[in-house]
Amino acid sequence: DNDCDGQADEDFEATMDDGMVLLLPGEPCGLGVCAGGVAQCDADGEGLLCSSQALAREEICDGLDNDCDGLTDGEDADLDTSADPMNCGQCGEVCGPYAHAFELACVEGACAITACVPGFEDADTQVDTGCEHWEALPVIWVDASRAGDPLENGSERHPFDRIEDALAVATEGVQVRVMPGSYPGPIVIGTANLVLEGAERSRVFIEGPAGGTGLTVTADDVELRSFTVSGAATGVHLDKVGGARVSDLRVTLLQGGAASPSAGLFVEGCSDALIGPLRVDAITGGAGGDAYHGVAGGRAVGVHVSGGSAPSLRELEISDVKGGRGGNATSGYGNGGAGGAAWGVFFSDGVQGARLDELRATEIGGGTSGARGGNAGTVNGSAAPAAGLRVSASTLDASRLALFDILGGHVPDGSVGGTGACVRMDSPEALILDHLSCLGSGEAHQAGLLLTGTAVNPVELTNSIIASLSESCLVNSGGGPATDLVASWSDLYDSGAESASQATIDASCQSVEPLFVDADAGDMHLQVGSPCVDAGDPTASFFNEPEPNGCRTNLGAYGDTGAARSAAGASQCAVCAGDEIPCAGACVDAQTDPVNCGLCGEICLASGPSLLGECLSGTCNERDCTADTWNPNLLPADGCEYACELSG
Numbered sequence: 001d002n003d004c005d006g007q008a009d010e011d012f013e014a015t016m017d018d019g020m021v022l023l024l025p026g027e028p029c030g031l032g033v034c035a036g037g038v039a040q041c042d043a044d045g046e047g048l049l050c051s052s053q054a055l056a057r058e059e060i061c062d063g064l065d066n067d068c069d070g071l072t073d074g075e076d077a078d079l080d081t082s083a084d085p086m087n088c089g090q091c092g093e094v095c096g097p098y099a100h101a102f103e104l105a106c107v108e109g110a111c112a113i114t115a116c117v118p119g120f121e122d123a124d125t126q127v128d129t130g131c132e133h134w135e136a137l138p139v140i141w142v143d144a145s146r147a148g149d150p151l152e153n154g155s156e157r158h159p160f161d162r163i164e165d166a167l168a169v170a171t172e173g174v175q176v177r178v179m180p181g182s183y184p185g186p187i188v189i190g191t192a193n194l195v196l197e198g199a200e201r202s203r204v205f206i207e208g209p210a211g212g213t214g215l216t217v218t219a220d221d222v223e224l225r226s227f228t229v230s231g232a233a234t235g236v237h238l239d240k241v242g243g244a245r246v247s248d249l250r251v252t253l254l255q256g257g258a259a260s261p262s263a264g265l266f267v268e269g270c271s272d273a274l275i276g277p278l279r280v281d282a283i284t285g286g287a288g289g290d291a292y293h294g295v296a297g298g299r300a301v302g303v304h305v306s307g308g309s310a311p312s313l314r315e316l317e318i319s320d321v322k323g324g325r326g327g328n329a330t331s332g333y334g335n336g337g338a339g340g341a342a343w344g345v346f347f348s349d350g351v352q353g354a355r356l357d358e359l360r361a362t363e364i365g366g367g368t369s370g371a372r373g374g375n376a377g378t379v380n381g382s383a384a385p386a387a388g389l390r391v392s393a394s395t396l397d398a399s400r401l402a403l404f405d406i407l408g409g410h411v412p413d414g415s416v417g418g419t420g421a422c423v424r425m426d427s428p429e430a431l432i433l434d435h436l437s438c439l440g441s442g443e444a445h446q447a448g449l450l451l452t453g454t455a456v457n458p459v460e461l462t463n464s465i466i467a468s469l470s471e472s473c474l475v476n477s478g479g480g481p482a483t484d485l486v487a488s489w490s491d492l493y494d495s496g497a498e499s500a501s502q503a504t505i506d507a508s509c510q511s512v513e514p515l516f517v518d519a520d521a522g523d524m525h526l527q528v529g530s531p532c533v534d535a536g537d538p539t540a541s542f543f544n545e546p547e548p549n550g551c552r553t554n555l556g557a558y559g560d561t562g563a564a565r566s567a568a569g570a571s572q573c574a575v576c577a578g579d580e581i582p583c584a585g586a587c588v589d590a591q592t593d594p595v596n597c598g599l600c601g602e603i604c605l606a607s608g609p610s611l612l613g614e615c616l617s618g619t620c621n622e623r624d625c626t627a628d629t630w631n632p633n634l635l636p637a638d639g640c641e642y643a644c645e646l647s648g
Contacts, residue, residue, distance in 0.1 A: 014039075014048040019070070022048040032065025032072070033057070061091035082109045099130030102150060119153035134169035142166050144181030163187055163196075163206070170194055178204050178227060185214040185232065192219040198227030201248050208232025211257035217241055224249060233262050233286070240269040250279040256286030256298040256324060261340070263301040264318070270308040276358075277315035278303070285324030285340035285367060294337030294370030294381055297324030301342075302361065305394075307349040314357045318344045318388075323367030323409060326381035332373040339367030339384030339409035339418070350429075351394035360402045360557075361388035362522055366409030366418040383417025384409030387424035387450070388438075391431055399434040402557040404522035405441040416444040419471070427453030427478065434540075436464035437524040437557040438473075439516065447471035448495070451503075454480040461487040463536040465514045465524070465556040470496040474503035489537040491555055510535065514556065525558055526565040532556055533567045539583060539600035548572040551582070579618075591618050 014022040020029055022039040029050035030037035037052030056068040059079045065072045073079060073091050081087050085095040088106035095104045095111035101122075103115035113122050116131035123133035134154070141159035151158045152165075160166045163183050166176045167190075175195040180203035187206060189196060198204030204227035208214025214229040215236045221243040228250040229235040235251035238244045246265065256262035264280035267273055285298030302318035305311050323340030344361030347354055366384025388403035401423075408418025422438035425431055433449070440446040448466035451459060455478070464487070466473040473492040476485045481502075488506035491514055492499045499505060515530040517523045526532055536542070536553035543549065544560045550570035553559045576587035583600035590596055594604040597615035604620035614621055 016050055016053075016068075022050065024048075030055075030068060031070045032068040034068035061087040082106065085111065095127075098127060099132065100134075100153070101130050117151050117153045118158070119155060137174070139175045139177055140166040140170055141177055141179065142183075143179040144183060145179070167191065167194075180204055182207055185209060185229075186212055187215045189215070189217045189222050190219050191222075193221040194219070195223045195225070196227075197223075197225050201226045201228055201250055204228065205230065208235065208254075210255070211260070213237050214251075217244055220244075223247075228252065230254065233257055233260060234266050235264045235280075237266045238268065238270050238273060241273075242271045243273070244270060245274045246276070246278060247274075248277055250281075251283075252280070253282045255284050256300070256340075258286050259288045259295045259298050259324065259327075260286040261299040261301070262286065262324075263304045264321075265303045266301075267303070267305045267311060268307065270305075271310060273305075273308070273311040275303070275311065275313040275316070277317075278313075279317045280321070281317075281319045283321045285322070285342070287325045287367075288327035288337040288340075288370060288381075290327045290330050290370070291334070291337075292329065292331045293334045294327030294329050296338040296381065297326045297340035297367040297370075297384070299323060299340045299342070300367075301346050302344045302364075304343070304346045304348070305351050305354065308351060310353040310355075311351065312355045312357075313345070313359075316345065316356075316359045316361075318359070318361045318364070320363045321361075322365050323384045323386070325367050326370035326384075328370045329373040329378065332375040333378060334373040335379050336370030336372045336381035336412065338381040339369040341384050342366050342386040342409075343390045343424075344388040344403070344406075346390045346392075347394040347396055348390075348392040349394075351396070352429075354394060354396040356389070356396060356398040356401070358400045359389065359398075361406070362404045363407075364388055364405070364420070365407040366420070368410045369412065369417065371412040380412050383411055385418045385424070386420045388422050390424045390426070391428045392426040394428060395430040396428070397432045397434075398436075400557050400559075400561065401433070401436045401438075402522075402524050403437065404439045404524065406446065407441070407443050408445050419445045419447055419450065421447045421450035421475075422466070423449045425449070425451045425453075425455070425459055427455065428459060429456040431455070431457075431459045433459070433461045434463050435553075435555075435557055435559045436461065436466070438464070438466040438469075439519060439522060439524055440467070440469040441522075442468070442470075444470050447475050448473040448492075449475065449485060449503075451476045451478050451480075451485050453478040455484040458483055459485045461485075462489050463540055463553060463555055463559055464490040465493070465532055466490070466495075467493040467514055467516075468519065469494070472497040472499060472501045472503075474500040474505070476502035489535075489540075489555070491532050491535070508537075524556060525563060526554060526556065528565060528568065530565060533565050534570065536560075539581075542573070542582065543575045591615065594620070 027039040030052040034052040037050040057066045059067045059076045085106040089109035100117045100120040101113045120131035121133040140154040143159040147161040172193040178198045182205045185208040206229045208231045213234040214232040223245040226248045230253040233256045251264035280302040285300040288295035288297040323342040326337030326339045344364045366386040369381030372378040372380045403422040406420040408420040411417035485503035489508045512531045514532045515527040517525045532555035534550035534552040540553045542553040545564035548570040551573035554564045579591040580587040581590045588596045594615045598618035
């Protein structure tokens with residue numbers, strides 16, 4: 001009691017930041033994080049303070065009263081949110097993330113981008129759109145193993161980790177190069193004149209969604225090469241585009257959804273597509289469900305070209321394509337579901353000007369049909385058909401086809417019920433088949449060429465081998481004349497039925513064992529001494545065969561290729577140059593030779609009173625008629641057929 005008034009320390013008064021007035025030591029004090037303190041004399045003994053006052057800090061956004069003034073976060077005018085990117089302008093307002101922004105800041109309470117990932121620019125200065133402008137690179141790199149790189153910009157040093165990110169910034173003329181790894185689909189390419197290339201087909205995988213499509217192209221002049229697509233119902237879909245190019249791809253392990261189709265490559269309504277080399281395998285249509293009446297199984301196709309014009313397919317290897325199983329009837333009164341059809345390559349819906357060169361298709365099989373209910377009058381599902389090549393209402397020039405083990409679907413008792421044809425033709429507009437090898441595998445209902453419907457133009461088979469089938473080599477079941485299906489310069493051997501059913505076999509054909517290297521394994525190369533060596537059309541090209549080429553093409557898929565077999569003691573003919581063509585072992589100028597004009601054996605002779613015709617640019621023209629003759633119909637075939645009488 002320094003002032004001798006009978007009270008100790010009674011004359012001090014202190015006002016705290018929270019407005020509390022301290023009068024005596026021992027009084028409770030403190031708010032917020034300072035709660036629980038008591039008033040006490042300061043160190044100089046000249047005033048009061050709260051014992052917890054040292055706990056006070058600068059106010060921050062954490063739901064606490066940090067500065068012990070009784071106000072929390074946004075209630076406190078002392079809170080500064082002008083420069084905190086995690087609480088910009090107000091508590092909880094976080095800056096970013098923004099696309100391709102590398103550094104962010106809070107400036108005067110507003111978010112700002114202070115640095116973009118190299119290669120990107122915030123051209124519109126709008127924060128929400130991020131660094132939206134990409135400085136185009138000629139090559140955009142993608143590498144799944146580099147996920148999490150904050151500087152990813154598509155450069156080789158900082159690649160994107162997803163294909164979609166690269167496609168989002170890609171412009172016309174850019175190449176997207178994908179490094180080894182697995183990448184999720186679906187992928188959609190909507191930028192024209194773009195290349196999507198994997199580092200190596202066997203190490204870059206696009207995993208499509210179950211029941212969906214792995215990769216879809218919707219823009220012109222897109223090129224796909226060197227990767228594998230799997231896991232979807234449709235591997236690759238070229239959707240109504242022009243100039244698409246597909247090479248060095250593998251499509252595998254596809255499964256259609258319930259009762260739905262599956263296709264390795266679907267080319268829909270496209271023009272000038274270039275396809276191949278391409279490998280397609282393990283394609284299965286969706287199974288039909290068991291129901292009162294069993295549901296039909298889904299179709300399976302290796303490559304399906306639907307509509308469009310001028311597609312060119314080459315070096316296709318297609319195997320293990322199976323239609324879906326038909327569902328069983330769950331009622332005694334129900335019918336079984338049909339098995340799904342299987343086609344190696346399918347041209348449909350009026351494809352015009354198609355070209356197919358070098359196809360090997362094996363293990364193409366229709367799905368097993370579903371079982372019927374047990375009551376009388378019910379039937380099993382219809383047996384599924386299969387074909388290595390199917391052509392429906394389209395025009396196609398096909399050559400070098402090796403087709404083996406094409407099998408129709410089984411029926412519930414385990415036997416083969418559907419027809420497996422090497423080539424099935426449904427009212428084709430125009431079809432030429434050259435250098436075909438078709439070999440059965442010892443199963444029932446295997447046929448060579450099967451024509452259903454009337455051909456708009458005759459189907460022509462040349463330089464081919466069809467052997468070891470349980471059905472006929474040539475079958476015309478479309479109701480048209482036998483001239484709708486014609487074979488020449490071919491070997492038709494060992495069919496379980498007659499060689500031709502309502503079809504025409506030219507006298508140039510033979511029926512002898514072709515002597516394949518390994519027929520049981522489907523190896524249709526020819527042995528030494530095969531009667532199919534140097535047995536093809538004498539006017540056909542043979543210059544791609546190894547020396548000695550025998551001056552004549554071999555029959556079958558490997559004729560006029562580097563894999564052709566040479567005959568013992570065969571002669572070697574030189575390659576013809578320029579406009580020359582091989583005719584009877586010699587090179588002739590088909591543009592000017594009057595006895596081989598345009599084609600071998602095309603003779604420019606006239607039956608009327610004119611001289612020998614001349615060959616101009618591969619076309620026969622008669623020479624000038626004599627003074628007393630005239631050619632009013634302008635046709636060289638009948639010469640100058642009218643005599644003139646001069647008068648006056």
